Amino acid sequence: MPDLSLFHFYFFLTLAAGFIIGVIVGSYALSQGFASYEYLCTHDEQQFVNSTEVVDTTSDIASSTILNDPLALGPSVLDLASMAWNESLGFGDVLYVSMPDRTDRQDAMNLAASMSGFKLRLIDGVDGNSVSPKAIPDDEDFKWVKLNPSEVGCWRAHVNAWRYVLDSNLETALIIEDDIDWDKNIHKVLQDLSLQMQNNTLRRVLPTDHERTSAPYGLDWDVLFMGQCNDQAYPNRRDLVQAYDDPNVPSRKDTEVPFLNQMASLGIEGDDVGKKRLLSPAYGPACTMGYAITRRGAQRLLLHLSYMRLRGPVDLDIMWNLQDGNIRGYTVTPPLFAAWRVGGQKDSDNKPAPNMTISGNGNKGGWSRNIKTSARLAMVNELAMDNWKDYMNKGTGPEKQINEREMEVHN
Numbered sequence: 001m002p003d004l005s006l007f008h009f010y011f012f013l014t015l016a017a018g019f020i021i022g023v024i025v026g027s028y029a030l031s032q033g034f035a036s037y038e039y040l041c042t043h044d045e046q047q048f049v050n051s052t053e054v055v056d057t058t059s060d061i062a063s064s065t066i067l068n069d070p071l072a073l074g075p076s077v078l079d080l081a082s083m084a085w086n087e088s089l090g091f092g093d094v095l096y097v098s099m100p101d102r103t104d105r106q107d108a109m110n111l112a113a114s115m116s117g118f119k120l121r122l123i124d125g126v127d128g129n130s131v132s133p134k135a136i137p138d139d140e141d142f143k144w145v146k147l148n149p150s151e152v153g154c155w156r157a158h159v160n161a162w163r164y165v166l167d168s169n170l171e172t173a174l175i176i177e178d179d180i181d182w183d184k185n186i187h188k189v190l191q192d193l194s195l196q197m198q199n200n201t202l203r204r205v206l207p208t209d210h211e212r213t214s215a216p217y218g219l220d221w222d223v224l225f226m227g228q229c230n231d232q233a234y235p236n237r238r239d240l241v242q243a244y245d246d247p248n249v250p251s252r253k254d255t256e257v258p259f260l261n262q263m264a265s266l267g268i269e270g271d272d273v274g275k276k277r278l279l280s281p282a283y284g285p286a287c288t289m290g291y292a293i294t295r296r297g298a299q300r301l302l303l304h305l306s307y308m309r310l311r312g313p314v315d316l317d318i319m320w321n322l323q324d325g326n327i328r329g330y331t332v333t334p335p336l337f338a339a340w341r342v343g344g345q346k347d348s349d350n351k352p353a354p355n356m357t358i359s360g361n362g363n364k365g366g367w368s369r370n371i372k373t374s375a376r377l378a379m380v381n382e383l384a385m386d387n388w389k390d391y392m393n394k395g396t397g398p399e400k401q402i403n404e405r406e407m408e409v410h411n
């Protein structure tokens with residue numbers, strides 16, 4: 001088990017090396033006019049957080065409690081978990097961040113959410129150039145990361161979402177970005193997560209009566225990561241993991257390497273990959289495509305990423321605060337929300353689009369990783385029809401429907 005300071009040293013060495021590689025790769029890609037895949041809040045996080053750490057699967061993995069029998073939890077637990085089926089997925093609200101002019105992405109999100117049976121509230125994305133330099137907190141100790149305007153805008157939009165949680169008296173909120181995908185069975189996936197979180201063996205304090213009756217995911221956390229693009233478990237306590245069966249987990253082939261590595265580091269390997277999801281203390285998540293916060297989480301994030309200072313891009317500073325122990329959270333692995341990638345510079349909200357004729361196939365050619373049954377792909381099939389063929393098919397015309405209705409009335 002590496003000593004913590006040594007680990008930090010290597011970690012930052014990796015960050016620095018990754019940053020340099022990122023700048024070189026990024027400028028090469030731009031100079032070649034390559035279409036890069038863009039998330040709303042893209043920065044070179046892949047380069048920042050690539051872990052060179054060798055996964056030591058022989059480390060001391062304590063036997064984790066595996067709860068696969070929801071019925072054993074009793075009826076009230078099941079009732080609470082069924083809240084995951086409501087219009088805000090069992091959270092106080094579902095907020096999504098989108099630049100006001102990206103009505104195309106807003107259309108897509110509204111459509112996909114309506115097909116999946118939940119509602120969204122828009123939090124306007126922010127143009128970083130509109131943020132006064134005076135309004136950007138800085139930190140004397142950590143000036144090596146100079147934020148670009150898109151990183152400033154991304155930070156600002158997420159801070160506004162945290163403020164919304166406080167202003168609206170929400171107990172929790174799910175915050176997502178506008179360029180993502182999720183599993184078609186998202187309610188069931190979250191119901192299964194709720195069952196686990198109601199008997200969370202990783203919590204530090206016993207659930208209050210209020211949590212037992214009203215909080216499907218508990219309230220003992222500040223942030224709950226469900227849409228990270230890269231991750232790493234806390235190296236000093238690899239015994240802290242709760243693994244559970246989830247029929248909607250992506251197969252090994254559909255799971256990206258950082259998550260396979262993380263699962264292996266927590267003792268989930270072989271046949272368990274593609275069957276189990278993990279809940280573990282959040283330590284190294286990057287990207288802000290999907291995460292929930294509690295009210296206390298909104299307060300801690302505002303404190304550490306605005307009032308006190310800001311050390312870098314919003315997702316990395318959340319990660320650093322997790323690593324410093326300033327905020328507490330859990331990570332769900334593999335994640336439940338993933339980037340919907342359509343390619344093409346036209347799609348970027350961050351990088352200039354020097355030649356708008358360079359574009360991909362848009363949503364028609366889009367794809368996502370780490371999702372078993374893509375909600376975006378599924379909705380295209382669910383809405384597909386062949387109207388005139390239906391008319392031509394004998395036996396499925398209005399006569400039949402009238403008969404069925406009559407039968408319902410008689411029964």
Ligand SMILES: *[C@@H]1O[C@H](CO)[C@@H](O)[C@H](O)[C@H]1NC(C)=O
Pocket residue numbers: 018021022046047050257258
């Ligand atoms: C980061 O990891 C990915 C996947 O493991 C790899 O494709 C990529 O080249 C790595 N980037 C750097 C900068 O090492």
Ligand SMILES: *[C@@H]1O[C@H](CO)[C@@H](O)[C@H](O)[C@H]1NC(C)=O
Pocket residue numbers: 065072073074199201
């Ligand atoms: C929660 O899990 C523990 C094992 O860690 C088990 O003993 C307990 O019965 C479970 N709680 C409920 C409500 O079933």
Ligand SMILES: *[C@@H]1O[C@H](CO)[C@@H](O)[C@H](O)[C@H]1NC(C)=O
Pocket residue numbers: 083086087088089090091092093214215216
């Ligand atoms: C969904 O359930 C959560 C948890 O009980 C609750 O806070 C939220 O208000 C509910 N949403 C709706 C739309 O009823």
Ligand SMILES: *[C@@H]1O[C@H](CO)[C@@H](O)[C@H](O)[C@H]1NC(C)=O
Pocket residue numbers: 355356357358
């Ligand atoms: C834009 O790209 C197209 C196709 O690649 C090319 O024909 C055109 O000359 C480019 N325009 C500019 C202004 O670079």
